[in-house]
Amino acid sequence: MKKQLPPSVHSFPAPAILISCGTIDKPNIITCAWFGTVNSEPPMISVSIRKERFSYPLVHNIGEFTANIPRISELELVKVCGTKSGRDVNKFSDLGITPVACPPLESAPMIDECSLVLGCKVKHELELGTHCVFIAEVVSIHCDPDRARPSGRPSPNPEDQVVYLDGNYWNLSRI
Amino acid sequence: MKKQLPPSVHSFPAPAILISCGTIDKPNIITCAWFGTVNSEPPMISVSIRKERFSYPLVHNIGEFTANIPRISELELVKVCGTKSGRDVNKFSDLGITPVACPPLESAPMIDECSLVLGCKVKHELELGTHCVFIAEVVSIHCDPDRARPSGRPSPNPEDQVVYLDGNYWNLSRI
Numbered sequence: 577m578k579k580q581l582p583p584s585v586h587s588f589p590a591p592a593i594l595i596s597c598g599t600i601d602k603p604n605i606i607t608c609a610w611f612g613t614v615n616s617e618p619p620m621i622s623v624s625i626r627k628e629r630f631s632y633p634l635v636h637n638i639g640e641f642t643a644n645i646p647r648i649s650e651l652e653l654v655k656v657c658g659t660k661s662g663r664d665v666n667k668f669s670d671l672g673i674t675p676v677a678c679p680p681l682e683s684a685p686m687i688d689e690c691s692l693v694l695g696c697k698v699k700h701e702l703e704l705g706t707h708c709v710f711i712a713e714v715v716s717i718h719c720d721p722d723r724a725r726p727s728g729r730p731s732p733n734p735e736d737q738v739v740y741l742d743g744n745y746w747n748l749s750r751i
Numbered sequence: 752m753k754k755q756l757p758p759s760v761h762s763f764p765a766p767a768i769l770i771s772c773g774t775i776d777k778p779n780i781i782t783c784a785w786f787g788t789v790n791s792e793p794p795m796i797s798v799s800i801r802k803e804r805f806s807y808p809l810v811h812n813i814g815e816f817t818a819n820i821p822r823i824s825e826l827e828l829v830k831v832c833g834t835k836s837g838r839d840v841n842k843f844s845d846l847g848i849t850p851v852a853c854p855p856l857e858s859a860p861m862i863d864e865c866s867l868v869l870g871c872k873v874k875h876e877l878e879l880g881t882h883c884v885f886i887a888e889v890v891s892i893h894c895d896p897d898r899a900r901p902s903g904r905p906s907p908n909p910e911d912q913v914v915y916l917d918g919n920y921w922n923l924s925r926i
Contacts, residue, residue: 577896578861578863578868578893578894578895578896579893579894579895579896579899580854580891580892580893581891581892581893581894581899581903581904581905582891582892582903583793583794583888583889583890583891583892584794584889584892584903584904585788585791585794585889586788586794586867586869586889586892586904586905586907587788587907588765588766588786588787588788588907589764589765589766589909589912589914589923590763590764590765590766590787590788591763591764591765610787610788610789611763611787612763612765612785612786612787612797613760613761613762613763613765613785613799614785614797614799614879614882614884615799615879615880615881615882615884616760616880616881616882617880617881618758618880619758619759619760619761620879620880622787622789622797622884624788624789624790648926651926679755686753688753692761693753694761699879700877702875702877702886704789704790704795704874704886705790705791705792705793705795706790706791706792707789707790707791709789709790709797709886711877711879711884713758714758714759714760714761715758716755716756716757716758717755717756717757717758717759717761718753718754718755718756719753719754719756720753720754721752721753721754724754724756728756728757728759729756729759729761730756730761732761732762732763732916732917734764734916734917734919734921737764737916738926739764739914739923741907741909741912741923742907742909744909744925745925745926746909746923746924746925746926747923747924747926748764748914748916748921748922748923749921749922749924750919750920750921751823751826751913751920751921751922
């Protein structure tokens with residue numbers, strides 16, 4: 577017999593993603609795990625951002641962001657971008673990372689050091705309560721040459737994927 | 752220097768979730784990995800379902816579903832529910848699993864054998880192309896007594912979590 581508990585947020589495994597937004601001159605990064613694929617044709621992802629975050633108006637007003645997928649060796653970057661605010665620091669210069677243009681996006685930069693980046697244009701935004709969810713089309717993919725596969729798609733590199741769950745970071749192994 | 756690839760669906764780690772819908776008398780289950788948390792207050796999740804799936808009109812018309820979280824020992828159930836259609840088989844009777852009421856939902860059943868279930872009511876639906884994304888409020892949580900924590904929340908049991916990525920199933924270990 578099951579026990580009924582009150583509604584609460586349950587923690588599910590999700591990718592730790594570095595969302596970059598703003599402009600090349602004034603870029604910001606926020607770590608998001610409430611991120612995932614929502615449509616295959618056209619390719620679309622969703623990301624939820626709390627309305628008080630410094631990045632929220634940047635994504636809301638500009639309608640663009642990049643989803644930068646970190647390696648396990650970049651875990652420190654993931655942690656810092658998830659705990660410090662762009663109101664107080666310039667995360668790019670503080671962390672010694674490089675914002676570069678992400679065509680065809682006109683504003684939001686990508687993180688040059690990340691091996692895989694999706695350029696995203698917002699198509700829908702829903703205000704849900706504490707968070708807004710952005711549904712965005714993936715308009716370009718940029719990756720290190722060794723990550724491109726003959727199919728024209730990047731490798732998902734499962735062994736080098738940072739997963740977030742319940743306040744901790746995890747990696748994957750095959751069942 | 753990065754290589755630019757055409758837009759495509761990239762595979763991100765995500766939970767393998769058994770979505771149950773319909774009624775106790777005519778229930779169905781579909782395995783979904785395009786699932787995640789989107790809001791904390793009220794707690795909300797999103798799930799994307801391809802419009803041609805047998806489950807799509809059940810969720811669309813009834814506006815309810817349950818998210819049943821499988822254990823690693825239930826991987827076969829995850830695979831069968833991800834590949835067979837409710838048009839051809841009754842997955843509950845074929846797999847020997849039990850649909851039970853999931854209060855306060857009025858229609859969609861939960862899977863009695865799963866150790867953790869979220870009862871979900873649809874609040875928004877967006878048609879995106881191949882898929883529709885449902886944004887739903889978590890209105891109840893049901894779990895096996897040994898999974899309830901003193902905080903009133905269920906344990907996420909990270910070591911017993913089935914993760915889907917790139918066509919394969921994975922488990923988690925701490926970085």
